[in-house]
Amino acid sequence: MIALLQMQPAQSDGTGNTFLIFATVLFAAAIFIYIFKPASVEHAVEKTRLAFLYERKDQTFENLRDLNFEYKAGKLSDADFSSMRDSMEQEAANILAEIEELEHESGTRPEVVA
Numbered sequence: 001m002i003a004l005l006q007m008q009p010a011q012s013d014g015t016g017n018t019f020l021i022f023a024t025v026l027f028a029a030a031i032f033i034y035i036f037k038p039a040s041v042e043h044a045v046e047k048t049r050l051a052f053l054y055e056r057k058d059q060t061f062e063n064l065r066d067l068n069f070e071y072k073a074g075k076l077s078d079a080d081f082s083s084m085r086d087s088m089e090q091e092a093a094n095i096l097a098e099i100e101e102l103e104h105e106s107g108t109r110p111e112v113v114a
Contacts, residue, residue, distance in 0.1 A: 049102060050099065050102050050103070050106075053095055053098055053099045053102070054099065056095050057092065057095045057096065057099065060088060060091055060092045060095060061092065063088055064085070064088050064089070064092070067081065067084055067085060067088065068085075
């Protein structure tokens with residue numbers, strides 16, 4: 001009975017430590033592969049210069065509408081509004097001129113989608 005009370009710790013054969021090391025190395029390898037694997041690259045459709053200009057035209061007109069709204073809301077002074085409006089209108093005119101030139105060169109007008 002005294003022998004039962006004085007239990008000695010079980011001798012480990014190292015399989016528990018070996019399994020823990022193996023699992024850790026496997027987990028680290030999985031993380032490494034996940035982080036550094038090549039990502040699948042989706043190729044976007046290339047835009048033509050004309051499509052790009054139409055997008056810029058829409059954005060410029062939207063910016064002009066926003067500018068007018070902010071001016072009417074009292075957020076801009078007269079001088080700031082005038083200078084910003086002039087530069088945006090000049091940009092819009094340049095875009096429209098380039099669109100017209102490209103359409104004239106190609107001889108076709110793309111369909112306008114509203």
